[in-house]
Amino acid sequence: MRIVVLAGGIGGARFLRGLKAAAPDTDITVIGNTGDDIHLFGLKVCPDLDTVMYTLGGGINEEQGWGRTEESFHVKEELAAYGVGPDWFGLGDRDFATHIVRTQMLGAGYPLSAVTEALCARWKPGVRLLPMSDDRVETHVAVTLPSQDTAGGTDGEADGAGERKAIHFQEYWVRLRASVPAHAIVPVGADQAKPAPGVLEAIGEADVILFPPSNPVVSIGTILAVPGIREAIADAGVPVVGLSPIVGDAPVRGMADKVLAAVGVEATAAAVAQHYGSGLLDGWLVDTVDADTVARVEAAGIRCRAVPLMMTDVQAAAAMAREALALAEEVRA
């Protein structure tokens, strides 16, 4: 069986680890979000691709969910001693090596997809990891900054209530911890981007397509914003099943509610399913605490089941993956 998974960072990576455990003999292609890629210190950093690669390759820092295990931060300390920022993005010494290799390969002319394949030759994640695109896409967030906090933004315009700016997603997410009002999420460059080599082919050959409990706006939404990918999934003629990143009234992790608000979507399991829509999604898993929303989702034309969705460990993630695959077969039948 061939499975295609659209993935963001931590949630996607942990789900994938469960999927590998649940379906060890399947052929899994991961289409990774690159909209939160960022250039730091002259280096190209791809947080979501690396989180998937490190998690599936056994190098992840389990507690924090991103970055490397047995990590040190000497490079970062020294950069700070030089007064070179930003200081709010956590790059460890071992992690730096990944960005150095990637940047050097990109500089030598290799596309990101080839670079990702080369990095994965070391990590052996057990899946085929593709960036959504080899073209640069950068998620920006339109925010209102308090008047005193205007550092790092661009093209600002002052008004009485603060300053409205478009900032890089990482600045919004990591530096500001999504603490300022977000008005819009714009995947800059997405409209001109082409799917990376292999992306449309993998979707076309898939038996099942899964949306893990990744962020529906800035992770899966960004992947779907690359022209051709949403259409290919809708037209694939195979079950497309997603898992809700919202349990009860809150995101399982991260701050998905903030970016959902920015695009006018209620932070509930049902609303996220409707945001994807029945044109894209055939099945949807909500947590057992949201069992009362199953009827609302099914009324929207999406087959829905309530199952435990807390990825407390690999076994829990594997159980979720089994439920997703079971729902896919139910949809197919």
Added chain:
Amino acid sequence: MRIVVLAGGIGGARFLRGLKAAAPDTDITVIGNTGDDIHLFGLKVCPDLDTVMYTLGGGINEEQGWGRTEESFHVKEELAAYGVGPDWFGLGDRDFATHIVRTQMLGAGYPLSAVTEALCARWKPGVRLLPMSDDRVETHVAVTLPSQDTAGGTDGEADGAGERKAIHFQEYWVRLRASVPAHAIVPVGADQAKPAPGVLEAIGEADVILFPPSNPVVSIGTILAVPGIREAIADAGVPVVGLSPIVGDAPVRGMADKVLAAVGVEATAAAVAQHYGSGLLDGWLVDTVDADTVARVEAAGIRCRAVPLMMTDVQAAAAMAREALALAEEVRA
């Protein structure tokens, strides 16, 4: 008093530390060798400038004489795990930060002299550190490699006795430990290089010019190969005093005898003085074990004294600096 010092790496840096101790109220400008600069992992590494900066700024690894104190090597370990080389050049995590900042500033369009000044704003070496040139100069060594060891070279031509190649100085010095025959030392690009801003001005305003016991071929020789620098020193009309890097029959450290052989100069204190020549050098210090060569140096028109030249600690280096300044005053009188 204004002192200009031409410096390579370890020997130059340790002498400078002594000079600062011996003459704390002087204005010292260091013209640093950049001929052994190298691009590694897409980063610009300037070993000699960094050794001077770290040594005078209190960040040097005292035992090895280069690199940072309290260093770790996680980036290097990870690069090796990716199979990305070279693995023979010792870059520590803290050191990497310097190269990252430098590379980023160079990429932003700053010349190396401005970058060096910015890095020194942190280290406060207590001297003005100038690269010899903002232009790229790269010392290559023409060597004969054993037939089985041809990795890393360029433009080779095989013959019965091995392969003749031009390799980067660092490959000759660090990877091969100067273990293969060297036929020529070529500072590639030097003939087109211009002295960095401030270099000729500092020489023109100097009261004394010193050549520390740095390598006369690949350190001081490379600086002198930048058009205008040798002439400015010869025409400065102030005492130019050097210290022999050869004590007895051997270099005090490093493998200066190998590169002296490559340029046809005997590895003796007297021969190095004659290699610089009386047109450039007014005074020369040899070690007490070489007292018998004083007459030979003086016969060549260079004032010479025999004094202890082993830089066993800062006090010893300071004593050498005092002797050099005393000889300069003797020459001037």
